[in-house]
Amino acid sequence: MKDKYDVVVVGAGPAGSYAAATAASQCDVLLIEKRQEIGDPVRCAEGVSKGALSKFLQPQKEWIANKVTGARIFAPDGTLLEVSEELAGPEVGYVLERKIFDRDLAKRAAKAGADVTVRTRAVGVIKEDGFVRGVKVRHLGEPLEIRASVVIAADGVESQLARWAGINTTLRPSDLESCAQYLMTNADIKEDYCDFYLGSESPGGYAWAFPKGPQEGNIGMGVLASKLAGKHSIDYLNAFVERHFPDAQPVELHLGGVPVSKPVRKTVDDGLMLVGDAAHHVDPITGGGIINALEGGRLAGEVAVQAVRAQDASLKVLKHYEEGWRASFGKKLERNYKIKDIFVNLSDAELNKLIRSIEGLPLEEMSVAGIVKRLISSNPRLLVGLRHLF
Numbered sequence: 390m391k392d393k394y395d396v397v398v399v400g401a402g403p404a405g406s407y408a409a410a411t412a413a414s415q416c417d418v419l420l421i422e423k424r425q426e427i428g429d430p431v432r433c434a435e436g437v438s439k440g441a442l443s444k445f446l447q448p449q450k451e452w453i454a455n456k457v458t459g460a461r462i463f464a465p466d467g468t469l470l471e472v473s474e475e476l477a478g479p480e481v482g483y484v485l486e487r488k489i490f491d492r493d494l495a496k497r498a499a500k501a502g503a504d505v506t507v508r509t510r511a512v513g514v515i516k517e518d519g520f521v522r523g524v525k526v527r528h529l530g531e532p533l534e535i536r537a538s539v540v541i542a543a544d545g546v547e548s549q550l551a552r553w554a555g556i557n558t559t560l561r562p563s564d565l566e567s568c569a570q571y572l573m574t575n576a577d578i579k580e581d582y583c584d585f586y587l588g589s590e591s592p593g594g595y596a597w598a599f600p601k602g603p604q605e606g607n608i609g610m611g612v613l614a615s616k617l618a619g620k621h622s623i624d625y626l627n628a629f630v631e632r633h634f635p636d637a638q639p640v641e642l643h644l645g646g647v648p649v650s651k652p653v654r655k656t657v658d659d660g661l662m663l664v665g666d667a668a669h670h671v672d673p674i675t676g677g678g679i680i681n682a683l684e685g686g687r688l689a690g691e692v693a694v695q696a697v698r699a700q701d702a703s704l705k706v707l708k709h710y711e712e713g714w715r716a717s718f719g720k721k722l723e724r725n726y727k728i729k730d731i732f733v734n735l736s737d738a739e740l741n742k743l744i745r746s747i748e749g750l751p752l753e754e755m756s757v758a759g760i761v762k763r764l765i766s767s768n769p770r771l772l773v774g775l776r777h778l779f
């Protein structure tokens with residue numbers, strides 16, 4: 390590790406590793422990770438769209454725990470909406486092995502020429518004349534300063550880098566899902582479907598069961614922090630598991646937050662870009678963030694190269710990153726935020742009515758937008774506030 394780089398990326402999740410790999414073929418890049426093992430612990434249900442992932446990476450069999458051929462959505466009364474393989478088309482998904490996936494992405498960055506370091510925690514930014522000029526780190530406990538032309542904050546939902554640089558990333562409780570997830574064995578889980586459970590068992594969120602193998606899978610739940618009612622998400626998850634998977638036994642437990650907000654208003658500053666969860670680039674309806682993390686990472690890596698070449702990492706150049714992600718997925722996140730705000734306040738009776746209204750109807754596509762469009766056309770009065778969005 391040197392004390393000066395063109396680009397320093399903080400956080401070796403999908404966003405950081407993809408940004409580092411993109412920039413490293415053309416500039417001098419350092420990727421730092423605070424944990425001692427990249428990819429572990431896994432704070433993710435590991436579901437991803439096959440088609441979307443393939444736009445960024447050639448899927449490797451080691452990353453894929455399971456291939457699913459459809460999804461099932463359960464209303465609170467058990468009414469089932471099944472999206473089968475023929476309807477799902479190319480959007481059927483993978484359940485990943487993120488421990489291997491994240492590690493391989495960091496290896497990709499290293500192969501492209503980046504220096505990668507673990508047990509290296511950013512503890513502050515170097516800021517001079519309003520410009521971010523590098524990061525202060527603790528590497529195996531030792532304090533160091535690393536200067537850089539561009540710093541990419543890929544430090545996840547709890548991003549402190551942005552705050553140290555003066556960008557407000559605070560989440561309101563109504564914009565944060567508090568999640569708990571078990572990796573469970575001996576689970577009576579459908580092996581080729583991802584299951585979603587709606588309703589007051591998981592207030593303001595949903596529960597999921599994503600199969601990873603025979604009788605094994607990620608069983609978890611997100612509860613909107615504003616609806617926890619004095620309990621923890623694990624309490625809601627334990628009740629859910631007892632009811633739906635009484636024989637399942639946990640082998641791992643993970644707790645974590647998912648931003649279900651609008652994207653951070655300002656994701657660039659002089660010398661700094663925010664990517665992935667640090668920029669709140671998560672779909673507010675599904676809580677999925679892997680694909681946007683890859684796309685944001687790619688865009689940030691490309692703009693970092695432009696800035697280094699131009700010897701200008703001011704807002705004037707870095708704003709191309711912000712323009713890029715807004716053009717790519719920004720509108721979808723803003724739209725889905727409005728949809729989420731209505732859905733989190735629906736009662737069990739209303740959710741039952743919605744799912745029943747489209748039960749058995751053909752869905753043109755498996756995407757969230759496809760399902761919501763169908764719900765709106767079948768329930769114009771209940772979802773009156775959403776009609777203008779499509």
Ligand SMILES: Cc1cc2nc3c(=O)[nH]c(=O)nc-3n(C[C@H](O)[C@H](O)[C@H](O)COP(=O)(O)OP(=O)(O)OC[C@H]3O[C@@H](n4cnc5c(N)ncnc54)[C@H](O)[C@@H]3O)c2cc1C
Nearest residue numbers: 400402403404423433434435436511545645665666678679
């Ligand atoms: C329970 C749960 C289930 C989810 N399920 C899905 C799903 O099924 N599908 C999906 O698409 N998305 C899912 N998500 C969201 C998904 O995990 C994230 O959107 C994705 O990991 C974002 O990638 P990232 O690189 O931005 O951040 P992260 O993957 O969080 O990576 C950030 C990295 O930065 C490191 N870091 C943090 N601070 C510092 C520091 N100061 N110094 C150095 N390193 C630091 C962290 O250790 C971490 O490795 C889920 C999230 C949760 C919590």
